[in-house]
Amino acid sequence: MVSASTMKIIRESGAVPASEYVLEVEDVRKEFPGVLALDNVKFQLRRGTVHALMGENGAGKSTLMKIIAGIYTPDSGSFKLRGVDIRLNSPLDALENGIAMIHQELNLMGPMSVAENIWIRREPVNRFGIINHAEMHQRTEELFKRLNIDIDPEIEVRSLSVANRQML
Ligand SMILES: Nc1ncnc2c1ncn2[C@@H]1O[C@H](COP(=O)(O)OP(=O)(O)O)[C@@H](O)[C@H]1O
Numbered sequence: 173m174v175s176a177s178t179m180k181i182i183r184e185s186g187a188v189p190a191s192e193y194v195l196e197v198e199d200v201r202k203e204f205p206g207v208l209a210l211d212n213v214k215f216q217l218r219r220g221t222v223h224a225l226m227g228e229n230g231a232g233k234s235t236l237m238k239i240i241a242g243i244y245t246p247d248s249g250s251f252k253l254r255g256v257d258i259r260l261n262s263p264l265d266a267l268e269n270g271i272a273m274i275h276q277e278l279n280l281m282g283p284m285s286v287a288e289n290i291w292i293r294r295e296p297v298n299r300f301g302i303i304n305h306a307e308m309h310q311r312t313e314e315l316f317k318r319l320n321i322d323i324d325p326e327i328e329v330r331s332l333s334v335a336n337r338q339m340l
């Protein structure tokens with residue numbers, strides 16, 4: 173079992189053996205007071221595939237996604253990322269390992285720019301720890317170009333349409 177930060181270092185070194193699955197969740201259990209939300213859940217995600225998780229209200233879909241995104245800690249179960257056993261302790265851990273969750277409920281900072289919202293808590297900084305806005309802007313432009321998104325990185329999020337906010 174490695175920590176999320178160690179996993180990040182391993183991944184960046186390119187030393188991780190290519191595993192069949194990007195993500196493997198096994199035997200996950202999560203109980204809330206009085207409710208067993210997840211029991212013995214297994215989920216495997218193959219590289220380059222898209223999954224839809226379906227189930228009635230209260231089936232535990234959101235709980236499973238929140239566990240994968242590091243928001244909830246499961247009571248038990250194992251979690252493998254690219255073949256490596258890992259423990260996520262926070263959403264930031266998940267984010268640093270390439271797991272992002274797009275919430276149904278929008279959670280953006282309206283008065284801040286598009287770029288600032290994207291890089292929040294991951295802002296590129298100079299060696300004095302000061303945010304490098306030019307780099308943040310450039311990285312956002314590159315990202316949008318790659319994803320074919322036509323949004324100005326510098327406009328305030330509150331002036332975007334709901335559809336465009338969801339893109340962020
Ligand atoms: N934070 C929580 N506290 C207590 N119970 C919760 C919490 N989140 C979810 N639950 C309960 O866990 C079960 C699964 O919920 P959820 O994962 O939201 O289902 P779904 O997303 O499939 O509708 C439900 O019974 C729900 O009431």
Ligand SMILES: [Mg+2]
Binds near residue numbers: 233235
């Ligand atoms: Mg839900």
